[in-house]
Amino acid sequence: MTDETPLVKIRGIKLEGRSDETWNPIINGVDLTLARGEVLGLIGESGAGKSTLGLAAMGYTRDGVRISDGTVEFDGIDLLTASAATKRDLLGKRIAYVAQSAAASFNPAHKLMDQHVEGPVQHGVNDRGSSEEDGIELYRKLRLPNPDEIGFRYPHQVSGGQLQRAMTAMAMSCRPDLIIFDEPTTALDVTTQIEVLASIRDIVEQYNTAAIYITHDLAVVAQMADRIKVLLKGDEVETADTRTMLSAPTQEYTKSLWAVRSFERPKKPGVSTGAVPVVSVQNVDAAYGKVPVLFDVSFDMHSGRTVAVVGESGSGKSTTARCITGLLPPTAGQIMLDGEVLPADYRKRSKDQLRQVQMIYQMADTALNPRMSIGQIIARPVQFYLGLTGAAKRKRVDALLEQIELEPSEYYNRLPSELSGGQKQRIGIARALAAEPKFIICDEVTSALDQLVAEGILRLLARLQDDLSLSYMFITHDLATVRAIADEVVVMKDGRVIEQGDKEEMFRPPHHAYTDLLLSSVPEMDPDWLTNLLTERGVDNIGDAAVDKM
């Protein structure tokens, strides 16, 4: 790092967003300084204004957002008063942006290479031929498979992790001074994420590019950033060196963020032999049309216990849940409830059988009818299954709202859109509880939530389990969640159960090779974790590359 002028200098920036005819503050006066070649991590909950601030560093705002005060300087150029021509020249050439969802950001109608060369050719950095060569070089450096050919594929022909790396290559194509990464790995599996992280870190170091890395995952930012800035509701909480920040955070809020990962339930006594499992999946095969997706899946779930089903996307976790609920009748095998065989199709199940198996969904936004009030949503199963009406129904709904720690009088008449993400998820839980079930399937219930909120949901689920002796099937790809809540773990891959057993057993070596890979791919809060892992295993033995070798 040199003592010259900083690359990015933001002073006292204020941003406002328009909603309901008024301008509401999003960022209230934040300073940001970034030196050349430095990587700054921006973390905070959703709604903290991370992305808005990241975009403001490019002198850009989304529709309905305006900069009301402050200055943004890039390499001495004032971006807020610069002419459109000056900005056009800077953006893409000296400042680049990598979006969260590469799949949504690439134009599906053009090949990767055609999109890659657009920037350099447009800005006159390179002609088409040499930018293509450079693109192949970048693909190689980012360790994409078949770097010579992958550029001539269409976006849908490569995987999500590869697409994210191709997008990083595209951002690199003009050798910018600054790249803004907006949650580039949030949508990826752990094994894919680790590859993308390693590639991004490598290439940023190699070309001495400065970067702003926006994420809500602390462990990820610990690997990537030199410095970390914590945001809370548009205000800066604190900024410090990564190591200082991790070892000695000064603010209460930062400490609470760090402490999230400490939640862990006490170990429960083992299941007594001969106990009838609440739900038992027995030798289930399933197929979508003619494509088989599940092969001989069997596991048991006992009363008052949580079974975590882990695996990457496409491993058959959610399909198993669909078989249990009866949405997808298995082609072979059966599902038992309390020792009785459940009809394969949910339409053939009795009302009581349907009541016993409830589900909580990943996306609370799509799981709650946006046109029904909270009261109506929870009251429906109460009335439908238990036949309560009038005052009795209202009383039961109030009791349920209290159970999920929401004040009944305040929330009863609200619509789902008036609730935060965590509150919506609580309503989803209350709706499941309203049926008074024995068994609840939780399908990635915390993966769309911020860590603090997710922890609250996990604690609530744990408390409810103790109070009502519910049994959970917990589908997740996040091993920190598994560690927090599970009693037993089932690892799935390609539609098969790879390994299953007690949580302690599963987290203790020796593991099955795949379980080992999964466990080792989960980022830890240690800033040296990625470096150590890479030296330990070598770049070719991490992530998807390692999965493919199995």
Next chain:
Amino acid sequence: MILWIIAALVGMGALAWGFRFAGQAATGNAPKFRDMPYGVAYGYVLGAVVLLWLIWAYMQGRSSDPAIANKFFFLRIAIEGFIIFAIAAWLFRLLGCAVGTAWSRKMFRSMPLTASFGILTILIYAILAIFAPAFAPYGQEQIIPGVAANIVPGGDVALGGNPEFPLGTDQIGRDIMSRLIYGAQNTVGIAFATTLLAFLLGGTFGFLAATLGGWLDQILSRLVDVLMAIPSLIFALLLMTIASVWAPQLGIPLTVFMVVIIAVIDSTRVFRLARAVGQNIVVMDYIEAAKLRGEGLGYLVFKEILPNATAPLLAEFGLRFCFVFLTIAALSFLGVGIQPPLADWGTMVRDLGGFVNYAQFAPLAATAPLLAAGAIALLTVAVNFVVDWMLHKSSGLKE
């Protein structure tokens, strides 16, 4: 002539450049002028020139020499109408902001002028249609004794008008204003009933197809494809011709046939929309949750799907209403729709259509058929403005 046009374009080109330069100099190079592309500057100049021409033409229209004034008569009326409607819409919105509940006041504040114009127009039409007998000075089929036919609108005796009949009389001496007001009742009322029926049919089958899928969806969708493959106006005309033979035999009014025929033809479009919207909703997790709860089809369609489909369906209702309305007017114009002596705007345009030929030297006489045509156009524009605004609101777009 061509040379003149080229000269004007070149002159405007120079003006545009000068405009941008002057703007930069006057505002001290503010971003608005600094970053202004040449095309935008040209657009400003072009807009100014068109505005100047309109003002000049309007002054010509008010000229005391009838030969000149007649040439610009309709333009004058259009400009005056535009300004009057704009002021009325603005006043209406002002009124809406001042009275009513907090919710309605907020709605009026965020409403564009076009939407408030649309709502005002629709309100006026609705009141006229519902209380037609109270507003109309004469009956719709009443031939007033002793009154000449073809009295020119405007009420100016010197030009062949009669102050007692401000909008004139038609070819057999009926009061045009009364017939216009009753026409609102007949045409708009029947169009409303038809649209409702079309939505009942199309919406029900569309949601059923979306929810149940499978062979029912296939049969209904292919049936709709077949119906949509036939040009709708010609199809309606064909069926109406058949119906006009059946109607007297069965003793059912022809209007009932018309409502059913147009409703069935238009319900195909509603079906496609309802099915598409329904399919997007059916894949939501809350529908899955309701299915797993064991809910029946009725609950799914009416409690879970329908409330989430109201916004696009309402917007479609407004649009479909316009089309139905135009189809009825077209059928009446062709002679198979609403039958005389009932007043109907389409028939009125047909009956008085010949007067349009006098537009050049006697614009007032040519106004007679345009009154009914204008009533149709005004309502169509108004409904579309309201629909646009509702779509914009439901899409959640900001600015």
